[in-house]
Amino acid sequence: MNQMGSKRPPKLIFDASSLITAAQFNVRGQLIIEFITDWAQIVIPEGVKTEAVDLGLRAGYPDALELERLIRSRRIIVEKAPAADPAFETVMAAYEIEPGDVEILRLCRKTLDYDNVVVDDRLLYLILHRFNMHPIFLPDLIVAIVRDGAITNEIGEQMLNVIRPRYRSGFIEHSLMMLKGAI
16 A cells, blocks of 8 residues: 555555445545545546446436546546456456456556555455455555544544445454554
8 A cells, every 4th residue: 555655646446346335435424435535546447437337327326426426527537448468368257257357357457556456345355366466445445544644543433334334344343443553
């Protein structure tokens, strides 16, 4: 993770479920995704936009409207994820993962200057880890933002508690203990 004192904000690639979660919950009248875009540059592949925004707009989800607003204002950047080398594509096909997840992996392969890939999908997390592509769960990203000094510990705790319904309790409890310095 890009830490304080560096020249550029962290560059994060998001999967659809993490992006949706961050756009559904707010703390102190501000969406979690907005706190994140204030701190980092967010990039998503076209397939994630399709899943999180386009399909969400058709279904009438308010989080999709918020994400569309952030894309229009360029606080979230959408990039094309072209096919990679044949060996990489063969491995992706063998994993049989969702098309948006394949695009995330392609984007990571193409874009070398990102810091982390924010994911909630455990299989994608493992695949990213195996390729050394720097996955991070959204609760851990919140801890990193607090540690970087971009938000207070209190706001970080509120964020973790508000997203609690989306995670197994162990993930949230672990992150809360990390914020308290107990772990």
